[in-house]
Amino acid sequence: MLDHAxxxxxxxxxxxxxxxxxxxxxxxxRHVLELIASGIIDDAPIVLCEDHLITLWLxxxxxxxxxxxxxxxxxxxxxxxxxxxxxxxxxxxxxxTRGTAAQMGALLAVHPQTVxxxxxxxETIFGDxxxxxxxxxxTEAVLxxxxxxxxxxxxxx
Numbered sequence: 001m002l003d004h005a006x007x008x009x010x011x012x013x014x015x016x017x018x019x020x021x022x023x024x025x026x027x028x029x030r031h032v033l034e035l036i037a038s039g040i041i042d043d044a045p046i047v048l049c050e051d052h053l054i055t056l057w058l059x060x061x062x063x064x065x066x067x068x069x070x071x072x073x074x075x076x077x078x079x080x081x082x083x084x085x086x087x088x089x090x091x092x093x094x095x096x097t098r099g100t101a102a103q104m105g106a107l108l109a110v111h112p113q114t115v116x117x118x119x120x121x122x123e124t125i126f127g128d129x130x131x132x133x134x135x136x137x138x139t140e141a142v143l144x145x146x147x148x149x150x151x152x153x154x155x156x157x
Contacts, residue, residue, distance in 0.1 A: 040152035058145040
């Protein structure tokens, strides 16, 4: 109905909330429009905020995200950029899939033995951080937010 009433207009529809929280809904809708403009969220004539809650949450406080990224990725901060990027991508795929070396290798376009080598390095570098569920969750959230930033053309850190 809105498509027909507002042809050629782009809009974000906030969450349905009690009247007292209407300003929050408007803020989220504006943030979605900013994320569309930056390329993080795909453009469409009408975009529903409820379809992008995790993205809104992960990118709600860029300064806090930077702090969290520094903390969670501190073990690899001093590694050269190229190697660090490969390790981060491997870690991200492992956290996303918990797949076998063969499955991860297919996603990364590398040999399974390369995945095993990288995973041994990650286990050595991160230690208990990859075993502890809360640390693992924090690391995964940071990596997902960084991936969204890259999609929007931003430097992840």
